[in-house]
Amino acid sequence: MASARPGYLEPLNQHHDTVETGLDSCTNCHNGEARNFYGRAYAGSGRNFTVIENLDSDGDLRIWSK
Numbered sequence: 001m002a003s004a005r006p007g008y009l010e011p012l013n014q015h016h017d018t019v020e021t022g023l024d025s026c027t028n029c030h031n032g033e034a035r036n037f038y039g040r041a042y043a044g045s046g047r048n049f050t051v052i053e054n055l056d057s058d059g060d061l062r063i064w065s066k
Contacts, residue, residue, distance in 0.1 A: 008047070015049045016064055 012028060013019045029039030041057035042049070053064040 012049065
């Protein structure tokens with residue numbers, strides 16, 4: 001299992017208020033060791049959650065919302 005770098009997981013938790021929830025996890029951006037669709041979108045955006053939050057980068061028909 002991949003381990004998210006604190007420098008990436010902490011901003012995700014702060015931006016989406018996911019601390020101590022089921023979404024406070026490396027699996028938001030990783031599927032095993034590889035980046036998943038969301039992780040690739042995040043990396044491709046220059047690590048900017050605002051740029052990608054309205055995209056359905058993983059094709060599940062859901063987007064992040066605050």
